[in-house]
Amino acid sequence: xxxxxxxxxxxxxxxxAAMFLPFFWLVSAxxxxxxxxxxxxxxxxxxxxxxxxxxxxxxxxxxxLGLYFKNSFIVSTMITVLVxxxxxxxxxxxxxLTFPGRDFFFNFILSTMMFPTFIFLIPVYYILRKFPLLxxxxxxxxxxxxxxxSYAGLVLPFMVSAWGIFxxxxxxxxxxxxxxxxxxxxxxxEFRIFTVIIAPLVKPAFVTLAIFQFIxxxxxxxxxxxxxxxxxxxxxxxxxxxxxxxxxxxxxxxNRLFAATVLGIIPTIIVFLALQRHYVKGxxxxxxx
Amino acid sequence: MGLKSSRRRAMRRAVTGYLFxxxxxxxxxxxxxxxVGMSIYISFKKWNMLVPLSSSKFIGWKNYQDLFKDEMFLxxxxxxxxxxxxxxxxxxxxxxxxALLILKVRRASLWRFLVFAPVVTPLVAVARIWQDGIYxxxxxxxxxxxxxxxxxxxxxxxNDQIALFSIMAVAIWAGVGSTVxxxxxxxxxxxxxxxxxxxxDGANAWHEFFHVTLPLLRPTILFLAVTGLIGAWQxxxxxFQMGAGGxxxxxxxxxxIILLNVYLYQTAFQNLRMGRATAGAxxxxxxxxxxxxxxxxxxxQGGVESYE
Numbered sequence: 001x002x003x004x005x006x007x008x009x010x011x012x013x014x015x016x017a018a019m020f021l022p023f024f025w026l027v028s029a030x031x032x033x034x035x036x037x038x039x040x041x042x043x044x045x046x047x048x049x050x051x052x053x054x055x056x057x058x059x060x061x062x063x064x065l066g067l068y069f070k071n072s073f074i075v076s077t078m079i080t081v082l083v084x085x086x087x088x089x090x091x092x093x094x095x096x097l098t099f100p101g102r103d104f105f106f107n108f109i110l111s112t113m114m115f116p117t118f119i120f121l122i123p124v125y126y127i128l129r130k131f132p133l134l135x136x137x138x139x140x141x142x143x144x145x146x147x148x149x150s151y152a153g154l155v156l157p158f159m160v161s162a163w164g165i166f167x168x169x170x171x172x173x174x175x176x177x178x179x180x181x182x183x184x185x186x187x188x189x190e191f192r193i194f195t196v197i198i199a200p201l202v203k204p205a206f207v208t209l210a211i212f213q214f215i216x217x218x219x220x221x222x223x224x225x226x227x228x229x230x231x232x233x234x235x236x237x238x239x240x241x242x243x244x245x246x247x248x249x250x251x252x253x254x255n256r257l258f259a260a261t262v263l264g265i266i267p268t269i270i271v272f273l274a275l276q277r278h279y280v281k282g283x284x285x286x287x288x289x
Numbered sequence: 290m291g292l293k294s295s296r297r298r299a300m301r302r303a304v305t306g307y308l309f310x311x312x313x314x315x316x317x318x319x320x321x322x323x324x325v326g327m328s329i330y331i332s333f334k335k336w337n338m339l340v341p342l343s344s345s346k347f348i349g350w351k352n353y354q355d356l357f358k359d360e361m362f363l364x365x366x367x368x369x370x371x372x373x374x375x376x377x378x379x380x381x382x383x384x385x386x387x388a389l390l391i392l393k394v395r396r397a398s399l400w401r402f403l404v405f406a407p408v409v410t411p412l413v414a415v416a417r418i419w420q421d422g423i424y425x426x427x428x429x430x431x432x433x434x435x436x437x438x439x440x441x442x443x444x445x446x447x448n449d450q451i452a453l454f455s456i457m458a459v460a461i462w463a464g465v466g467s468t469v470x471x472x473x474x475x476x477x478x479x480x481x482x483x484x485x486x487x488x489x490d491g492a493n494a495w496h497e498f499f500h501v502t503l504p505l506l507r508p509t510i511l512f513l514a515v516t517g518l519i520g521a522w523q524x525x526x527x528x529f530q531m532g533a534g535g536x537x538x539x540x541x542x543x544x545x546i547i548l549l550n551v552y553l554y555q556t557a558f559q560n561l562r563m564g565r566a567t568a569g570a571x572x573x574x575x576x577x578x579x580x581x582x583x584x585x586x587x588x589x590q591g592g593v594e595s596y597e
Contacts, residue, residue: 012394099305112321113519116522118523119574121570122563124320156320219410221525279409280405284474
């Protein structure tokens with residue numbers, strides 16, 4: 001081994017430590033007693049693992065972790081399903097159908113990725129409150145609380161994804177037109193072609209997009225924070241954990257907060273570990289034109 | 290006859306196209322086009338969202354003028370500029386280093402998972418780890434190391450001079466994984482022949498990097514800079530979690546960590562100044578446009594556009 005090799009391995013070990021140790025500390029802290037958490041220097045290994053931290057956080061009726069999990073799961077799943085549907089439909093139109101204005105729509109959808117959230121956030125909040133026929137509103141959006149008091153408020157503004165449409169279009173562009181023309185000659189309608197031929201062929205894109213959407217919506221913070229300030233029963237996990245932070249961070253039950261945080265990480269890590277290959281592919285795809 | 294039927298077919302195909310696109314069109318109409326139009330209108334209004342928009346007062350450019358008289362907004366502009374440039378370009382530099390290191394190492398996928406784990410972790414958890422584990426004033430990891438080296442401990446998140454940089458480090462740590470993966474893909478896309486040709490010409494590793502790798506990575510760098518800056522100008526979660534959102538005792542937070550999106554959030558949803566917040570959003574939009582334009586201009590001129 002020469003000097004550069006040694007340097008290389010030292011750097012690699014440093015990177016590994018910098019990436020791994022913070023997580024290790026969190027898991028360790030979630031199993032510590034309070035005295036160990038506040039000890040100086042830091043405790044790395046709990047003397048006796050306190051599994052009760054987890055038990056408490058799961059069973060304590062003041063901590064609504066179950067509710068946060070349920071909300072996050074429902075919201076992320078609903079958004080994921082809707083995005084898969086809307087992205088594949090739009091992607092098919094943009095990749096395989098010809099109609100006036102197609103390039104305009106494609107460029108428009110791409111350009112929306114550049115819009116800062118706050119340019120439409122305040123009107124969207126207002127529009128959702130005045131949404132017709134939801135939350136007790138009449139046809140003209142009056143009289144009730146609109147979409148903001150139900151899952152609709154968390155799901156509707158995210159049911160279309162510009163990135164999702166882009167991804168689907170890129171995938172479908174690669175499908176040879178001969179396939180579709182053959183089906184057309186046999187008299188198949190476009191919707192039938194879409195469900196029978198296209199959908200099975202772009203399954204990898206569906207998987208990639210689904211993981212992406214699920215993880216990013218599971219972790220979403222700003223919009224759920226705004227919506228659930230007035231509707232606490234809709235709180236998703238990140239917002240709920242944030243509530244726990246403000247309540248717990250200086251108290252003697254800090255260790256429960258760490259236990260709850262570990263539990264909050266688990267779903268995304270599992271999804272990622274199980275489907276890592278597809279996730280990485282999605283990121284790579286977004287990087288090429 | 291044939292012309293007529295082919296025209297009819299074209300017509301039918303167009304209708305089908307719009308039909309497939311219709312969910313997206315309706316969505317963008319309700320959640321983007323109408324809202325942006327409303328935002329332009331709101332930015333000239335004094336409106337608190339509690340009264341109907343139509344009955345609020347029209348005040349012209351005053352929201353825009355007030356923004357530039359607001360000390361907090363100017364702080365937020367400065368902070369976000371530092372944040373965006375720092376996290377994006379330093380992040381890219383570190384990511385490129387890591388990507389080069391792990392490119393030819395054994396078990397590259399394991400290394401990629403290691404650097405990628407923070408990317409899929411909710412930022413609320415990332416904030417917890419750094420705030421309570423690494424940056425904690427008494428007994429935190431960093432201060433323990435400083436003490437070992439006989440250096441004075443720091444208030445990483447409570448000192449206005451360094452708090453922004455402390456959180457920038459966290460943002461880089463949490464985001465470097467996806468940049469590494471994109472760089473890895475870019476590096477793998479460089480044809481091996483280029484390196485062989487460079488070797489024949491007697492290039493050392495240094496030459497190879499500056500005359501082969503870097504120029505051929507230009508499209509990747511361009512993509513990362515543009516998308517990174519668009520995201521970084523809108524950063525919110527981390528700074529909000531690590532202090533800018535206020536603490537449990539309601540103490541006001543440090544000036545140095547108020548980023549534009551935090552300022553807009555507070556202006557809109559805590560002070561209920563919808564007009565001023567949307568005006569600020571348009572200024573943010575202009576900045577993002579300018580940055581995108583400048584980056585495209587700098588990185589696109591000359592050099593290799595694509596090597597496919």
